[in-house]
Amino acid sequence: MPVTDITILLFLGALAAGLLGALTGLGGGAIIVPLLTILFHVDIRYAVGTSLVSVIATSSGAAAAYVKEGYSNIRVGMLLEIATTIGAITGAFIAGLVSPTAVAVIFGVVLLHTAWTSTRPRVDHVAGGPSDPIALRLRLDSTFPTANGPQHYQVQRVPLGFGLMYIAGVLSGLLGIGSGVVKVLAMDRAMHLPFKVSTTTSNFMIGVTAAASAGIYLHRGYIVPGLAFPVMLGVLAGALAGARMLPHVHTQKLRVVFSVLVGALAVELLLNAFTGKI
Amino acid sequence: MGVPHTLITGHSTADDRTEQVVGTVLRLGVLIAAAVTLVGGVLYLMQSGATRPDYHTFRGQLSRLRSLADVARGVAVGNAEAIVQAGVVLLIATPIARVALTLVAFAIRKDRLYALISALVLALLAYGLLGG
Numbered sequence: 440m441p442v443t444d445i446t447i448l449l450f451l452g453a454l455a456a457g458l459l460g461a462l463t464g465l466g467g468g469a470i471i472v473p474l475l476t477i478l479f480h481v482d483i484r485y486a487v488g489t490s491l492v493s494v495i496a497t498s499s500g501a502a503a504a505y506v507k508e509g510y511s512n513i514r515v516g517m518l519l520e521i522a523t524t525i526g527a528i529t530g531a532f533i534a535g536l537v538s539p540t541a542v543a544v545i546f547g548v549v550l551l552h553t554a555w556t557s558t559r560p561r562v563d564h565v566a567g568g569p570s571d572p573i574a575l576r577l578r579l580d581s582t583f584p585t586a587n588g589p590q591h592y593q594v595q596r597v598p599l600g601f602g603l604m605y606i607a608g609v610l611s612g613l614l615g616i617g618s619g620v621v622k623v624l625a626m627d628r629a630m631h632l633p634f635k636v637s638t639t640t641s642n643f644m645i646g647v648t649a650a651a652s653a654g655i656y657l658h659r660g661y662i663v664p665g666l667a668f669p670v671m672l673g674v675l676a677g678a679l680a681g682a683r684m685l686p687h688v689h690t691q692k693l694r695v696v697f698s699v700l701v702g703a704l705a706v707e708l709l710l711n712a713f714t715g716k717i
Numbered sequence: 718m719g720v721p722h723t724l725i726t727g728h729s730t731a732d733d734r735t736e737q738v739v740g741t742v743l744r745l746g747v748l749i750a751a752a753v754t755l756v757g758g759v760l761y762l763m764q765s766g767a768t769r770p771d772y773h774t775f776r777g778q779l780s781r782l783r784s785l786a787d788v789a790r791g792v793a794v795g796n797a798e799a800i801v802q803a804g805v806v807l808l809i810a811t812p813i814a815r816v817a818l819t820l821v822a823f824a825i826r827k828d829r830l831y832a833l834i835s836a837l838v839l840a841l842l843a844y845g846l847l848g849g
Contacts, residue, residue, distance in 0.1 A: 443766040482775040499743045499811050517834050524841040646812035653809045654846030660777025664801035665770055668758035
């Protein structure tokens with residue numbers, strides 16, 4: 440296929456991925472890698488490098504919109520970024536050691552898990568118990584704006600959250616995804632941050648995590664301009680359009696669509712891996 | 718002013734101001750990176766639109782655009798692919814700039830602990846982009 444055709448098709452695919460990612464709040468990164476490998480027969484290493492670039496674009500774009508609202512917790516974010524960046528660097532090194540087929544299999548399993556969790560409703564886990572002594576010492580407790588004024592919250596189980604964030608970083612660096620699902624798991628379930636705080640802080644962190652491994656991928660030649668150009672601009676345009684459409688769209692139905700799509704891509708990716716096509 | 722409050726809740730007007738500056742930097746960074754990528758991409762299409770690249774076979778080590786110096790040299794001679802890659806580098810630099818700014822904000826407020834934490838994150842990011 441000539442460059443012009445690839446560029447147009449990739450731009451449209453990335454646009455759709457960015458749009459769906461922004462509307463469901465699940466990010467488009469999970470779709471880019473299977474899209475490139477299955478539909479365009481791109482080597483998974485190029486696909487992972489390209490996806491990582493698109494993850495930084497959406498995260499930074501969305502984070503710029505969210506930070507103004509006062510939901511994100513900069514201290515929690517910065518502390519956990521130590522874990523995610525070390526994880527991302529680890530992940531990028533693992534990617535250099537294992538076979539592309541192994542990466543495809545891990546990717547398929549993570550996609551299946553994402554498809555499964557994205558349909559289930561999220562519950563706020565704010566328990567109101569006493570803060571973790573580490574959280575007090577690190578001054579992690581904060582407030583977030585509500586209709587009834589600022590609401591105080593206490594941060595729990597910091598070491599568990601930190602450990603889960605390391606795993607999120609490894610997956611991000613290995614697979615070129617944002618790992619939003621694991622990040623939210625760490626902040627929602629482990630640290631009991633309020634829903635809006637964990638979502639916005641997670642989004643905030645995804646770009647930093649991806650930037651840690653993107654540099655390593657650049658040096659390895661995983662990032663090629665011919666793919667990065669249409670995918671980065673497509674995902675960005677899709678994410679911006681999605682953010683504008685968000686108030687007018689029924690997101691619950693879209694999450695089901697997203698879930699089915701991601702599940703199908705996971706199965707296809709695993710089939711490709713097991714039949715030796717990747 | 719507001720020191721006890723900050724100690725208890727971890728949130729203050731200074732935090733809000735930092736967030737606003739950070740938000741502006743993120744938006745500007747993404748915008749500039751996208752603009753540079755678009756310019757390089759359009760040039761690339763004009764020059765090589767009819768060629769048929771093979772992305773099925775991985776040849777990462779043969780790429781000429783793997784270091785910041787390579788990219789800078791390419792941009793200097795107006796190489797289209799190098800300009801796209803420069804856009805990618807600017808995009809990677811955007812969240813790094815965010816961490817650097819947050820470090821400065823913590824340092825100004827004499828919050829040693831968080832300035833140190835930010836510096837550690839920044840060092841890890843620099844390692845990824847420059848060393849790796």
